[in-house]
Amino acid sequence: MEQKLNNSPEILLNIAIELLKKIIATPSLSKDEYDVSLVIERFFSQRNIPTNRFKNNIWATNKYFDENKPSIVLNTHHDTVKPNKSYTLDPFIPLEKDGKLFGLGSNDAGASLVSMVQVFLNFYEYQNLSHNLIIALTAEEEISGKEGIEALFPQLPNVELVIVGEPTQMNLAIAEKGLLVIDGEMLGTASHAAHPNSDNAIVKCMADLQHILNYKFPKISPYLGEVKITLSVINAGTQHNVVPEKCSFTLDVRVTDEYSNKEVFEIIQSEMKSNLSARSFRLNSSKINENHPIVKAGLEIGRITYGSPTSSDQAIIPCTSVKIGPGDSTRSHTADEFIYINEINEGIGIYIKILEKIV
Template identity: 50%
Template sequence: MSQDPFVSESIELLKKMVATPSLSREEGAVADIFEQYLKSFGLSPERNGNNVWVKTAGFSAEKPTILLNSHLDTVKPSSAWKYPPFVATDPGDRIIGLGSNDAGASVVALLAAFRKLEQSSQPYNLIFSATAEEEVSGDGGVASILKELGPIDLGIVGEPTQMQMAVAEKGLMVIDGEVAGRSGHAARDEGLNAIYEALPVLEWFRTYQFPEQSEFLGPVKMTVTGVESGSQHNVVPDVCKFMVDVRVNEFYRNEELFQLIQKKVNCRLQARSFRLNSSSIPVDHPFVIRGEQLGLQKYGSPTTSDQARLPFTTVKIGPGDSARSHTADEFIYKKEIAEGVDLYLHLLDGLNINSI
């Protein structure tokens, strides 16, 4: 592992993060750590709620702005943990603990890259943000500080991707549906069975394919994940309720897709939210081109992240492995943090995004 002091400091910061419980909406203590850590280097962080950010000196409206963002919150630990989840266990080559992989390693690696990049002149403004409520897609997270950050031209979202480039990420929309019938006695030929009326609707969701299909994310995927109807065996049900999980590719905005679905389906539909849109970065973007020159791969991510709340061009990339996220005894290799810092620097140092 590199003896770079920035990397060593990042590992120690990660240990403090792990040892400080930061469940979603309860990130205050770890936000305090980051605020004081940034101040210790003579930086001037800003804070709103449990979100902390800092801008490079000499911010200029003449330059584009790049945001380096990752999240401070974690999911709740499961009962399957063998190691204490809120202790940074260090067997030598890795750090074991809740949030070490998702997304503590990305937070500290992005911060180390920010500290190095801000020491020299860059053709862009740079902002580092450590934000809250990512795991619950909460309104008190990165979305709550966008006005204070100002216009952003490119967002680097730190999540465990094995430092490969997630150039597209699926959006998520949950739809509740209701098909009406008419009640009657099950023993007589009366009423209108809402379950039977719902069958062609459910079949439509199972089989319909939207025309726009993505190279990286494939087609829009709709899955009926719940059906509820009926109250007792001898009553023809007058309503059938269902819910649909919709994973959206980058060719559709959630609200647009919902309107298209409503035109195709003759029943009552209600989307729970339009917030979690798909996101992408053009494959000819200078960041992607440089990544390919460094030997990185492009792929589409099926999991949602803060990208869904960022209304500008973003790419998801960070140290660690998504397969370890939300698992018992989650861990990050120390060498992954070192590699993450190094790759972030190679990707961003001197990057000219004015050419897009």
């Protein structure tokens, strides 16, 4: 490419940090992202970059967008979970200390957002790119909502690849587990606790659950391992002397790329005696070919590939995608969430190096 960087790495980092501080200071809980979307719009407007809005999703294209070229999308989310009760700091006051920036959403996924914004600015005026570059900063990721990237995606032109910004320590998550939530109910016969009851719903349910929690799916993914079933909710009974007529429960199932969500549900259903219902089949697992140019580009600059156990908007993106971003997933949703300043600096640099190889 003929052009040089529009700004030095130091300038890009400083702009990123200031933007992240504004985002942290603007509460953006899922479904309530309008104010933070205004912050993002204002940022681009101050740089004379036109943006598009769909609900609380903000997106823009590179200056020399060519409708005849395929597009690469830089996508991450600007919504956050609710701050948990263990916070010792104000989650909405950005605090820079000891090389860290504290605040709700700083790690998940504010650092990815501001890094991607700087990368987009860096490439914005390039004239001879092989691909268009689109930035899409979207809502409702934390709740897998339908008004985020899923709603916006049909409006994005000629999408060939989506780079999803989530905390991966700037390594490439080339596979990601899907999520299947199953509600179940075991029926029995209600009775007085003092009398014999061979149809106790709780006892029957315990046996059914123990069976499925010990079940091993035959297919094992090279990157994601086994399908994982976790019992996360169980409810039965209200009185010590009454055997209830039912026992209800919820299973959290993390699905690998070896199965579709429907296939896993059918297998679980065939193995259990309880009545089961899936909340949704939307959040399937994803995988990118190991020989894809972006994977090769990441490996060439020393990044590693892995399978991610956590879900993201990749689950509802209907095209090839890869997950990569600054930060550490283990910090997400924790009290006093933070990002290291140098992680953002590294993120900007690595994104640029990878894109230089593929656009």
